[in-house]
Amino acid sequence: MQQQRVRIYENGAPSVMKYETSAAIAGGPGNGQVKLVHEAIGVNFVDTLFRSGAFGVSLPFDMGVEGAGVVESVGDGVQGWKSGDRAAYFFTPGAYSNMRLIDAGVLVKLPDDIASDVAASLLTKGLTAWMLIKRVHVVKPGDIVLVHGAAGGVGSLVAQWAKSLGATVIATVGSPSKAQGVRNRGIDHVLVTDDPEFLETVNAITGGRGVDAVYEFVGKATFALSAAVLRSGGTLAHVGNASGAPAADDKAGLPGRGIRYVQPATSQYVGERSSLDEASTDVFAAYRAGVFGTIEPTRYALSDVVRAHEDIASRSLVGPAILIP
Template sequence: MTRAVRFHETGGPEVLRLDEVDVPAPGPGEVRIRQSASGVNFTDIYSRSGLYPAPLPSIPGREGVGVVTALGPGVTGWSVGERVSYASVTGSYAEERNLPAASLIRVPDGIDDVTAAAVTLRGLTAAVLVTDVHPVGPDSVVLVHAAAGGVGLILSQWASALGATVIGTVSTEAKAGIARLHCAGVLVAPGAELPARFREATGGRRASVVYDAVGRDTFALSLDCLAPLGHMVVYGQSSGHIAPIAPQELGERGSLTLTRPRLPDYMADADRRAARAAALFGRIADGTIAVRAEHRYPLERAADAHRDLEGRRTTGSVVLTMDQR
C-alpha cells in the first residue's frame, strides 16, 4: 500500500483526499517508481473540477520524479535505482506508482528532484511550443500570457534566449517584477487595452505568435495583437472555454492560423522526447533557464496547492513533495 491523493467526485479542492491505495506489481512494459515529488498543473484542476473527464476515483497529476524500484516483464534499457521523470501520464499524486517505461526520461545528476518535478511537463511544453508548434527566432515578436506562471516563465526565457522580442502579460504588479527579468516588456492586467498596449510596447509591431494558456478572457484580444499570417497558439484555458470561431474570421484578420497543441501528441516519438528533454535540462544546467519552484507543499496539502494555483497566488512552478517513510 502507498499514500495517494484522490478525488472520488468532481468539485472544488475540498474533494481531494489522502487515501491508502494498492500498487500491484508492474505489468508488461511498465516500471514501478518511488516518487519524491510531483508537479501541480492547471490540467490537474481541470480533471478535479470535471472540465476534463476522468474515471472515479482518480489520482490527479501528470508529471513526477522518482527512482525506479521494479521492472515489469519485457522492460529493457532501464535499471532499478535510476532516477527518472515523466510528463503527461496521469496519476502522479502518489508516493509510489506504475507507469509505462516508454514514458520515462532520465534526469541528469545536476538536476535535483524538485527542479525535475517543476519543469518536466512545463519545460517540455515550452520546448515544444518554441521548437515544433511555432519555431521562434530573432525576427519573432512573441506575446506570452501568464508570463510569471509555470509554463509562461520558462517559455519567456526560452523565446528570449532564441532572440525573440517577448512581451508578457501578468495579473499583478508583484508578478510583473518576476516577468520583467525575462521579457522585453510586461503588461499588467491589460484587459481590453491589450492590443493597444502591446503595439506601444513593441514600437508598433504586431505579434508573429501568441502563446495563450488563459483562454476565454484573452483569446479575442490576442487575435487583435497578431500580424497578418500570425499564429494563435492556445495551450490552456485557465479562464474557461473559448467560444467557437468561424474559420472565415481568421482569414479576414490576415490569414491567421490557430492551433490547440497537446503535449502527448508531440512527445509520442521517443527520439523527439529525448531531444527536447536534453535541450531543456541543458538550458537549465547552463543558466539559460532559471527555475522557480518556491511553492512546495507536502502531499497531504494537495488541496491547498490547488487553491493557491487557482487563486493566482503562485509564480513559477508548484510542487508536491512526498514523505518517503
C-alpha cells in the same frame, strides 16, 4: 511501505481529493513496468481540470500526471532500467502518490545534475514550452512574440526561452503584483492585461506591424487582445483557458487575416520515444544554460494537496508547485 495516493471519486472543488492508503501496488511491477518511488511530484493546471470535471475522466481517478524519483524494482521485459536509476515522466495519471507502478516506456532518464524537485517542476511545463517555441511557432531572432499568463509555470518558461532565442518578448500578467517577478526573470516588456493602453503600448513596441505569434494561456479574458495584436499571417497558439473559453466571435476574424490558429497538445509532439528524448534533452540543456534561471518551486506535502489546488484557483502562485511525499 504502503502506497499513499490522492484519488477523486467525484468531480468538484479541491476538497473532493482524498488522501488515502492503498494496497494496489503490493504485487510489484508487471511486465514492462517499474516500481518508482517518488521524490517530487509536479502540480499542473491540467490537474485542476481533471479534478473539476472540465476534462472528463472515468471515476474514480488517480490524480496527478508528472513525477520524479528512483526506480525500486523492474518487471519482466524491461530493458534499460535497473534498481537505483533516477527517472521522471509526464502526463501519466497516478502521480499524486508516494510510489507507483508505471510503464517503463514513458520514463525519461534523469541526468545526475538534474535534481528530482527540478525535474518535477520542469519536465511537463518544459516539454510544453519546447513544443510551442520549437514546433508550433519556431521562434527565431527578430521575432516579436506575446506570452499571456507569463507569471505561470509554462508561460514563464516560454517567455524566457523565446528571449534566449533572440525574440522580443511581450509578457502579460493578470495583476500589477505579478509584473515585477516576470521582469526579474529578464523580460523587458511586461504588461497588465487590463491596462487601458494595452493595445497602444503593444503597437509602439512592434512599430505598428503586430506580433508574429501569441501564446495564449488565459483564454476568455485575453483572447480578443491576442487577435488584435497579431499581424496578418501570424500564429495564435491557444494552449489554455485559465479564465474560461473565449467567445466564438473572438475567433471569427482570424481566417480572413490569414492567422494560423492552433490548439496544440504536448503529447502530439512528444508522443514518440525519439521526440521525447530530443525534447527532454533540449529542456535540460536550456536549464543548464541558465535560460530558466533558478527553479524555486512552491512545496507542499502530498497530504496538503487540497491547499495546493486552492492556491492555484486563487491565482496566488507564481511559478511551479510540487508535492513532496
